[in-house]
Amino acid sequence: MDQFDAFRAMSEFWTRAGTGFFTQGAGQTAPGFGWPTFPTPDVAGLATAQAKLTEAWTAATALSQTLARSLQGGPGAPDPTAGAVLARIFDPQAWLGGSAEFDAALTRMAEGPQLADLWQTERRYAALFTAWATLRRAQSEHQAVMLEAWTRAAGTFAQEANARAERGESFASAREMMSRWIETANAVLLEVQRSDKFLASQRAVLRASTDLRLAQQDVAAFLSEFYGQPTRAELDDVHKSLTELRREVRALRRERRQAGKVAKAGGSQVGEEVHG
Amino acid sequence: MADPESPKGPAAPLNLTPAALLAEVGTLGRRISEGAKLFADVSDADVEIATTPKDLVWSQDKVSLYRYRPLAESKGLPPVLIVYGLIGRYTMADLQEDRSLVRNLLNLGLDLYVVDWGNPGRADRYVTIDDYVDGYLAECVAFIQEAAGRERISLLGICEGGVFTTCYAALYPETVNAMALTITPIDFHADTRENRAGHGFINVWTRSLTPEDVDRLIEAQGSLPGAFMGSVFSMMTPMRTMTKYNLDLLDALDDRKKFLNFLRMEKWIADRPDHPGEAAKQWLKDLYQDNKLVESAFELGGRRVELKAITCPVLNVFAQDDHIIPPATSQALKDKIGTTDYTEMGLPGGHVGVFVGGKAQKLLGSGIADWLGERG
Numbered sequence: 001m002d003q004f005d006a007f008r009a010m011s012e013f014w015t016r017a018g019t020g021f022f023t024q025g026a027g028q029t030a031p032g033f034g035w036p037t038f039p040t041p042d043v044a045g046l047a048t049a050q051a052k053l054t055e056a057w058t059a060a061t062a063l064s065q066t067l068a069r070s071l072q073g074g075p076g077a078p079d080p081t082a083g084a085v086l087a088r089i090f091d092p093q094a095w096l097g098g099s100a101e102f103d104a105a106l107t108r109m110a111e112g113p114q115l116a117d118l119w120q121t122e123r124r125y126a127a128l129f130t131a132w133a134t135l136r137r138a139q140s141e142h143q144a145v146m147l148e149a150w151t152r153a154a155g156t157f158a159q160e161a162n163a164r165a166e167r168g169e170s171f172a173s174a175r176e177m178m179s180r181w182i183e184t185a186n187a188v189l190l191e192v193q194r195s196d197k198f199l200a201s202q203r204a205v206l207r208a209s210t211d212l213r214l215a216q217q218d219v220a221a222f223l224s225e226f227y228g229q230p231t232r233a234e235l236d237d238v239h240k241s242l243t244e245l246r247r248e249v250r251a252l253r254r255e256r257r258q259a260g261k262v263a264k265a266g267g268s269q270v271g272e273e274v275h276g
Numbered sequence: 277m278a279d280p281e282s283p284k285g286p287a288a289p290l291n292l293t294p295a296a297l298l299a300e301v302g303t304l305g306r307r308i309s310e311g312a313k314l315f316a317d318v319s320d321a322d323v324e325i326a327t328t329p330k331d332l333v334w335s336q337d338k339v340s341l342y343r344y345r346p347l348a349e350s351k352g353l354p355p356v357l358i359v360y361g362l363i364g365r366y367t368m369a370d371l372q373e374d375r376s377l378v379r380n381l382l383n384l385g386l387d388l389y390v391v392d393w394g395n396p397g398r399a400d401r402y403v404t405i406d407d408y409v410d411g412y413l414a415e416c417v418a419f420i421q422e423a424a425g426r427e428r429i430s431l432l433g434i435c436e437g438g439v440f441t442t443c444y445a446a447l448y449p450e451t452v453n454a455m456a457l458t459i460t461p462i463d464f465h466a467d468t469r470e471n472r473a474g475h476g477f478i479n480v481w482t483r484s485l486t487p488e489d490v491d492r493l494i495e496a497q498g499s500l501p502g503a504f505m506g507s508v509f510s511m512m513t514p515m516r517t518m519t520k521y522n523l524d525l526l527d528a529l530d531d532r533k534k535f536l537n538f539l540r541m542e543k544w545i546a547d548r549p550d551h552p553g554e555a556a557k558q559w560l561k562d563l564y565q566d567n568k569l570v571e572s573a574f575e576l577g578g579r580r581v582e583l584k585a586i587t588c589p590v591l592n593v594f595a596q597d598d599h600i601i602p603p604a605t606s607q608a609l610k611d612k613i614g615t616t617d618y619t620e621m622g623l624p625g626g627h628v629g630v631f632v633g634g635k636a637q638k639l640l641g642s643g644i645a646d647w648l649g650e651r652g
Binding site for chain 1: 336337398399400401402403407411414415418473474477480481484485489492493495496497498511514515519
């Protein structure tokens with residue numbers, strides 16, 4: 001199963017689970033709990049984003065495979081290592097990996113320890129799920145932007161390579177070819193990163209991951225209070241007080257030091273007057 | 277979806293000899309194998325960084341002040357305090373013995389101190405730039421003044437640390453003998469004047485966020501996580517990031533020395549502390565977004581940081597190919613300060629290359645030492 005299959009399967013799973021979860025009456029099987037109306041998560045938006053990503057992924061993968069196959073001299077190339085290396089070099093997933101490093105940093109920050117599914121926290125879990133779906137949708141949209149950029153870079157590179165072939169020129173070495181690809185791709189990526197589209201989709205990922213983190217913290221705070229543990233907000237209060245106290249101590253020390261200097265200077269002035 | 281100019285069908289086979297291509301790929305395979313052996317032979321001790329001997333002379337909360345042991349006869353100049361920022365660590369200035377700004381300066385007879393901000397955690401969320409400049413940095417200077425028996429000392433600021441020393445020199449001009457800045461942003465919007473491809477992405481990226489985005493990020497994280505900033509830096513050199521652990525590493529495997537240099541740099545990059553939350557808000561909103569420093573509108577400790585109040589001699593070092601701090605963002609200081617004793621030094625290389633690049637790091641050490649020597 002490749003990255004996209006896993007992604008799609010996860011999406012379908014969550015869509016099914018989400019639909020069941022939010023079906024009116026599902027919660028009424030739990031005795032003693034009034035089932036409020038939950039906010040409906042935007043699973044349709046997530047599905048649309050996934051579909052767009054599928055489209056971009058299919059186009060990019062086809063081009064990637066064609067490039068790698070062409071550069072090996074055809075499908076009959078004997079060395080599987082060479083094939084693997086070339087496939088890797090022209091793998092659009094690496095671009096997702098590049099941006100995925102950023103995404104992964106956000107995800108690591110957002111995905112804390114899993115919490116037990118307590119029935120009382122239902123409303124908070126609903127918000128959590130909505131935040132999760134929003135993040136996944138934002139990530140899909142951002143990945144689609146990256147794949148579009150990859151396809152553009154690969155197309156530019158292929159055009160240049162074809163033009164060389166038509167002129168009867170070839171790359172002097174595989175390294176030269178790779179360097180040219182890196183140069184081409186870098187130029188496209190740098191341009192894309194400054195585009196409004198890229199900045200907007202990345203900002204959406206940042207916002208969504210922040211919202212998810214806050215939704216998680218809301219659940220954690222609820223549980224902490226329930227079990228009599230200090231919450232993040234309470235700890236923050238303590239840390240704020242500590243920082244302010246340290247600030248005051250520093251200021252007092254400085255005042256004392258200044259007072260000492262003034263006294264010293266005053267003392268020597270008195271001495272001079274006496275001797276004067 | 278794809279660019280209309282790109283080919284719609286399969287790309288035509290390229291005029292490349294399969295045999296030659298495969299031979300090269302085979303060579304790559306052998307180098308990978310040899311590299312694996314080299315990896316196995318290297319221990320963590322082989323890639324120690326910041327090894328120049330120094331002693332802890334003062335500490336408060338998580339902040340430590342060190343004094344380097346002399347490596348040459350003293351020139352009798354005022355002590356120099358090295359101030360790095362909160363993004364990355366001071367160890368960059370002493371990465372390895374033959375590429376160390378610290379050693380270069382000590383070898384030229386300077387009395388050298390360095391402040392280490394430590395590893396701020398979530399508990400430091402409310403620490404501000406006011407605390408760093410008006411608090412800890414002021415305390416470090418006071419300690420050195422007392423220890424050296426001098427009214428004025430010199431400051432050497434690096435990157436965000438250069439912003440700290442600039443603010444300090446504006447707030448306490450009577451205590452600063454001279455100030456050398458390296459790769460320091462002053463006008464955070466000057467990237468728009470140069471507009472070089474790949475340069476100033478952090479400026480563009482930060483401006484693409486709203487102040488509320490920054491506030492919520494800090495509310496959720498409590499800090500600006502080092503790993504997060506690391507990923508933003510990676511985005512600035514997208515293909516380099518993708519080729520770093522394959523093509524670049526393969527190149528480094530040619531000889532042991534080159535390989536160890538690569539690993540030392542990796543060690544420094546991996547050691548990226550979290551930036552305290554409130555200080556990060558000031559850094560991103562007041563400086564990157566609102567550009568308050570160059571407009572003398574930035575406030576610390578209830579006082580406005582007036583750049584005109586900087587009256588000490590200033591040396592401003594920038595990297596000519598700095599994609600993180602574009603030269604124009606540093607050079608903006610020239611007309612803003614209250615001294616005519618202002619010198620610029622543009623060195624070859626990028627943001628980090630100034631400190632570790634073979635040629636630049638030698639020019640940097642001697643350039644700073646000579647400049648300080650001329651100003652007593």
